[in-house]
Amino acid sequence: MRVELTRFRVKSGKSARVDEWLAMLNDRMDEVKETLVREEMKVEVIFREIIEGDEYLYWFCVQGETGAHVSTSPHPLDHDHVAFHEECIDHDYGARDAQPQVIMLPDAIAAAIGWLNPAADVVPFGREEIIRRRSAA
Secondary structure, eight states, X not given: OEEEEEEEEBOTTOHHHHHHHHHHHHHTHXXXXXXXXXXXXXXXXXXXXXXXXXXXXXXXXXXXXXXXXXXXXXXXXXXXXXXHXXXXXXXXXXXXXXXXXXXXXXXXXXXXXTOSOGGGGOOOOOSSOEEEOOOOO
């Protein structure tokens, strides 16, 4: 399984659009759940916070290794989701990835989602920032 926690900075002036984006996802939850199957998404949570005046969104997910990427989705909801992401996320800031160090999960939950060895998905701590940015086109 892939365990990820990624921070994205919201573009200045886009907070109201983020409100709409997150409301759209909550309002269309039946469609959201349909998209999770092809992505092998076991858990996906979006967090939001303000730090020193800048707004951030965090994605936490547990996803199967062979899950399809959202960009390849045939679902109209995912197309809307990607469009909001493009409009609202500051790609110059980059996607900031945290590193999973301890995975705590009851055996019954791990078995229910087919996660044979959660402890094996912990990664060695690299004492550096992990920033993914788009390559220049």
